[in-house]
Amino acid sequence: MHALTGCDTTSAVFGWSKVAAFSKIVSRSDTLPMTDIIAATSAFQDAVADAGLKLLVMLYGGQLSDSLNSMRYTRYMEKARLSALLPEKLPRADLNVENVRR
Numbered sequence: 001m002h003a004l005t006g007c008d009t010t011s012a013v014f015g016w017s018k019v020a021a022f023s024k025i026v027s028r029s030d031t032l033p034m035t036d037i038i039a040a041t042s043a044f045q046d047a048v049a050d051a052g053l054k055l056l057v058m059l060y061g062g063q064l065s066d067s068l069n070s071m072r073y074t075r076y077m078e079k080a081r082l083s084a085l086l087p088e089k090l091p092r093a094d095l096n097v098e099n100v101r102r
Helices: 018-027 029-039 045-059 068-082 093-101
Strands: none
Touching: 018 029, 018 045, 029 045, 045 068, 045 093, 068 093
């Protein structure tokens, strides 16, 4: 969780403090399988990355079955329609995989 929400070697999650992100994650029972994977010392890196990305999806208001890329696209299209487009404020899955693996 420390690396997922930002630390010395990873950037922070935009718009979320460590405390707020941790509180939201632990308040939902459906996140327990993901936090178990992240905490497991024997977990494979790909499993940790997938679990971390699902937690990021949840932090940004998506369902655990959504992907960051689909959410980014949806947000982009909403903002483009309203002409207030700031896609750089949305997380990119390809950039966050390394953060999650740490």
